[in-house]
Amino acid sequence: MKLEEIYAKYDEIIRKDSSLPYIKCKDCNYTFFYARHFCPKCGSRNIEVLKSSGIGKVFSWTKIYRKGETWIYGIVELEEGFRVYCNFTDNVKIGDKVKVKIVRNDKYYSILASRV
Amino acid sequence: MIVGFASNLYKKYEGSAFEILADTLFSALDVAGLNKDEIDGLFLTVLPGTFDGYATLHFPTAQIAQYLGIKPKFTKVFDYGGASALSMIYHAYKAIKAGEGDTIACIVGGKASDLRGKGVTVDSVDKAYADVSITPFDRLFRGLNDLNPVSDYALVANRHKYLFGSTDEQRALIAVRQRFNAQNNDKAMFRDPLTVEQVLKSSIVAEPLRLLEIVYPIDGFHVFIVSKRSSKSNLRPIDVLAYGEAHWTVMPTELDDIIYTPAVQSAKDIFNLNKVDAFELYDSFTITVMLQVEDIGLAEKGKGGEFFEKHDTTYLGDIPINTGGGSLNTGQPAYMSGGVILEEALLQLNDMAKGHQVKDADTVFLNGIGGWNRAHSVSLVLGEEK
Numbered sequence A: 001m002k003l004e005e006i007y008a009k010y011d012e013i014i015r016k017d018s019s020l021p022y023i024k025c026k027d028c029n030y031t032f033f034y035a036r037h038f039c040p041k042c043g044s045r046n047i048e049v050l051k052s053s054g055i056g057k058v059f060s061w062t063k064i065y066r067k068g069e070t071w072i073y074g075i076v077e078l079e080e081g082f083r084v085y086c087n088f089t090d091n092v093k094i095g096d097k098v099k100v101k102i103v104r105n106d107k108y109y110s111i112l113a114s115r116v
Numbered sequence B: 001m002i003v004g005f006a007s008n009l010y011k012k013y014e015g016s017a018f019e020i021l022a023d024t025l026f027s028a029l030d031v032a033g034l035n036k037d038e039i040d041g042l043f044l045t046v047l048p049g050t051f052d053g054y055a056t057l058h059f060p061t062a063q064i065a066q067y068l069g070i071k072p073k074f075t076k077v078f079d080y081g082g083a084s085a086l087s088m089i090y091h092a093y094k095a096i097k098a099g100e101g102d103t104i105a106c107i108v109g110g111k112a113s114d115l116r117g118k119g120v121t122v123d124s125v126d127k128a129y130a131d132v133s134i135t136p137f138d139r140l141f142r143g144l145n146d147l148n149p150v151s152d153y154a155l156v157a158n159r160h161k162y163l164f165g166s167t168d169e170q171r172a173l174i175a176v177r178q179r180f181n182a183q184n185n186d187k188a189m190f191r192d193p194l195t196v197e198q199v200l201k202s203s204i205v206a207e208p209l210r211l212l213e214i215v216y217p218i219d220g221f222h223v224f225i226v227s228k229r230s231s232k233s234n235l236r237p238i239d240v241l242a243y244g245e246a247h248w249t250v251m252p253t254e255l256d257d258i259i260y261t262p263a264v265q266s267a268k269d270i271f272n273l274n275k276v277d278a279f280e281l282y283d284s285f286t287i288t289v290m291l292q293v294e295d296i297g298l299a300e301k302g303k304g305g306e307f308f309e310k311h312d313t314t315y316l317g318d319i320p321i322n323t324g325g326g327s328l329n330t331g332q333p334a335y336m337s338g339g340v341i342l343e344e345a346l347l348q349l350n351d352m353a354k355g356h357q358v359k360d361a362d363t364v365f366l367n368g369i370g371g372w373n374r375a376h377s378v379s380l381v382l383g384e385e386k
Ligand SMILES: [Zn+2]
Pocket: A025, A026, A027, A028, A029, A030, A039, A040, A041, A042, A043, A044
């Protein structure tokens, strides 16, 4: 698979219902989100693009205070085993269960996680 | 072989980065007793957005050599951010020992005020300039509101608290000790005594990190002259006693855990820490220092906070750390503190650290951390070969 094909599949999954795509290596089962056309663990090209349940746990978080504004930013570990950076819609603690949504804005994607 | 060094630091310099750079280089050459035409090698580092407001320099080593009016035999850019300064010194020593040249100028710095004025941080430089690539995954990574690198270290600090029970007070203690060390350092911008309470009362920037736990980005340069010609220099003949570097350039989300830095690898078994008289550790944030104390092996993983409770880390103490107050107190030139810790190490080794001198400092361990989200670590031990 070429990188652009992977991104096309990502787009298809995201457009459908804001679900989070990810990649699984069919040889070593390593899962990852940040797209490459091979498995960064074992080097295999035998990979597939899948749709995550979007369910995960807060791995770490921070609440940022800037010019009168606040927002919450952090990392979620999905139940499929990979992690993503995201913005949280709620106050969270490490270990809290969350559901992740992803949307495309122009060129970039935004990932939001809410407590469930 | 470090025969000259100098620095010029400003909260905000009204003028060009080329001016500060050249003035600092000439001061360092004065100390070395050399002139610019004797420079064989030019090593430097630049961070996007920190050179006179430009996102990048086209052929940076050539531009800088042009302004200085020098014709080096070789040039090299080190792009490890805060770890660059330490790497340059080692590679300069190696180049000279290999006979590639006699004199190498190592340059670190720039103008942080250009970016500061745009209201962005250095790892959010893409918010100030279009089409700056931050990661190979920009499409999936950007579009998010962060405040890198503050947010990155805040995530680490919160996870460290969660996993090991480290406390805000323990991190504050690091800022307090370093301020004590800064009180008599004429390079320091912040010198008033500081208490744990004051640190904890300062405003939160990214939870749990507070204002007094974060470096202030400034303008300025450090220049180090490495040369085998040292007859006119009064500096002690300092050698590189040990060296290690490591580059963990994976996305932090793909690390086993974010509470480790590549110092785990760069510092692994390179030197007997009991033989070290002072430690100069990268201090972009209080948590950075706590992580390095653990990762270089001064404390077990997770016990960095307790380490600061148990040991006196002032320049008068049993394990002196960041003896001049570190960049938390001098400010961070162009978002890279490597020059600050390297200059302090050289002051200590040359008995020139007035008001904060560690008695009989013969061996200094340095660790630099830098790059996007702590990707690079360089460990360096300086002292006289015995
Ligand atoms: Zn694999």
